[in-house]
Amino acid sequence: MSGRHSMLWTHEGVSLSRVITKETLDAVLDFQIRDDDIVVASFPKTGTNWLAEIAVKILRAAGKTDKSVDSMEFGPMEMKRPTATQPGYITLADMPSPRLVMTHLPVKFAPQGISKPQNKDLLSAVKTIVAFLEVDLDEATVKDIAEASTFDNMKAGLDNSTIAERRGIARKGIIGDWKNTFSSEESAAFDAWCEKKLGGTGLTFDFE
Missing domain, CATH: 3.40.50.300 (P-loop containing nucleotide triphosphate hydrolases)
Incomplete structure (x- = not known):
């Protein structure tokens, strides 16, 4: 198989990028979402980075974050960029608040703090x-x-x-x-x- 299809694999009926592993999917389900996280959840290529950039600029202007806590550096939490040593969610876990959490995962694969929030009465x-x-x-x-x-x-x-x-x-x-x-x-x-x-x-x- 060649072309874009060779860059994908299927898990539970969903086509995913090969940079997302089964190990990552299992781990991300239990990723701890904080009350003050800013979550950008979207389909790929729908303005994710644009919205995230705006959010980061607002946080910086308000003095709530700076370059050292810019989670834009590693992109969606479920992915590992070619130059990175680990998937984004691992780096994100140790970052100070407020964190910008980006993900393209379908709801059923997203952290439970996003898909099934316990606090959303x-x-x-x-x-x-x-x-x-x-x-x-x-x-x-x-x-x-x-x-x-x-x-x-x-x-x-x-x-x-x-x-x-x-x-x-x-x-x-x-x-x-x-x-x-x-x-x-x-x-x-x-x-x-x-x-x-x-x-x-x-x-x-x-x-x-």
């Missing part, structure tokens, strides 16, 4: 958004907003909206309900369309 999410928007709200107000933002409460508000288009936005709030909407023929047609458009790219999607 509604109240915490609202607090994160409050901090991001740089507003000052007391704890009681934040809790009220979180309670009003549960799926059931949000759905009730949308279902009774005076704007007709908003009444059908919130459905059941569960994963996989498409199976109750698509017929088997529609599902097969959509799968065929995805294969036609994405076949050979290595891109796959889990609709479960």
Whole structure:
């Protein structure tokens, strides 16, 4: 086999670069993500380095990091650059905070701190958004907003909206309900369309 396909290998149905080893995939699952990590998770060639460069420049301008902790130097955590002696995740583990964590790994191969965060409940999410928007709200107000933002409460508000288009936005709030909407023929047609458009790219999607 020659060309770009010789640069890839397949693991659990996913095409991966040969610079990513099975040993690295196993180790990365247990990589410890810190609360103050900045994670850039994306498909390759979708502006990853551009976004990461912007993040680094912002951190430097704010005095939160400098060249010595620039994780841009080794790229995605799962890869080992030709001039490097070890994969990026090993170097990253010993770096001081705040770290910039870049990865192209699919969710099922990513560190559990990214794929299955243990801290991502509604109240915490609202607090994160409050901090991001740089507003000052007391704890009681934040809790009220979180309670009003549960799926059931949000759905009730949308279902009774005076704007007709908003009444059908919130459905059941569960994963996989498409199976109750698509017929088997529609599902097969959509799968065929995805294969036609994405076949050979290595891109796959889990609709479960």
